[in-house]
Amino acid sequence: DNEGNVWDVSRGHGVSKLVNGMPYGTEGSVIHYEHSEADSNSLSHNYSWSFYSEDEKSFWVINWNSVDLFRHGRFEHVFKHIKGARSLLKISNDTLIIGTYNGFYEAIKRKNSYALNSQTLPKYTVYDLTLDAAGRLWFADPLHSRIVCYDRKRKIAMEFSPRDGFPEGVSFLEKTS
Numbered sequence: 001d002n003e004g005n006v007w008d009v010s011r012g013h014g015v016s017k018l019v020n021g022m023p024y025g026t027e028g029s030v031i032h033y034e035h036s037e038a039d040s041n042s043l044s045h046n047y048s049w050s051f052y053s054e055d056e057k058s059f060w061v062i063n064w065n066s067v068d069l070f071r072h073g074r075f076e077h078v079f080k081h082i083k084g085a086r087s088l089l090k091i092s093n094d095t096l097i098i099g100t101y102n103g104f105y106e107a108i109k110r111k112n113s114y115a116l117n118s119q120t121l122p123k124y125t126v127y128d129l130t131l132d133a134a135g136r137l138w139f140a141d142p143l144h145s146r147i148v149c150y151d152r153k154r155k156i157a158m159e160f161s162p163r164d165g166f167p168e169g170v171s172f173l174e175k176t177s
Contacts, residue, residue: 002056009048015061015070033075041074052088060096062088067098078114079107087139089129099126099139121157124148130175142171 001007004020014034022029036042047064054060058071067079067088079085084101091097094109103122107114125143132138137150145168146161160166 001059007051007059009050009061009063011047011049014043014046015048033070041076043075044068044077044080049086050088052090054090060088062086062098079105079116082116086125086127087129089131089137091131091137097129097137099129101125101143104129104137104139121148121150124157128172130173132175138173138175140171140173142169145169147173 006018006020008016008018010016014032016033017031018024019029019031024030033043035044035046043061043063044066045063049062049064052060052062054069054071058069061068061070061075062085065080065083065085066077067082067085068075069078070076079098082098082100082105085098086101087099089097089099096107096109096114098105098107100119103119103124104126105119106117108117124139125141126139127142128140130138132149135152137152139148139150141148144161146159147166147170149158149160150156162168
């Protein structure tokens with residue numbers, strides 16, 4: 001983060017922060033954030049997948065049954081009813097793409113809150129997301145051994161799979177310069 005802390009998500013143990021400037025192993029050098037039924041500002045679920053920056057002081061946590069926003073030292077349950085959330089991509093200051101085990105959602109920011117559009121491409125598992133220079137959305141669907149390029153303007157999905165000579169087992173994508 002912008003203070004030099006290192007954050008970690010885990011599958012079953014919530015989110016942890018390694019505090020910058022504190023010797024590891026000393027009291028307070030690691031702060032754990034976990035779900036608590038008694039605390040509405042706690043993490044929604046302890047099985048977390050990844051992070052994505054919202055701005056310099058806040059970030060999204062993608063977890064098993066929701067997408068939380070961590071800011072001001074607490075978790076806000078912004079998208080608390082998205083089952084099977086798996087990935088997130090911020091494509092502009094006001095638009096998020098949230099990948100799930102059944103397609104993806106676009107979330108549009110209006111004033112200070114987000115509104116979800118209907119689910120798109122429910123036949124795909126959307127693990128990892130990136131946007132190319134032409135504005136097309138690319139995502140990995142490792143459960144079906146394919147990568148998909150989706151043109152959001154034309155609403156066309158193109159699949160790349162082992163039948164096309166593409167390798168099996170691709171789970172992550174990254175755009176380079």
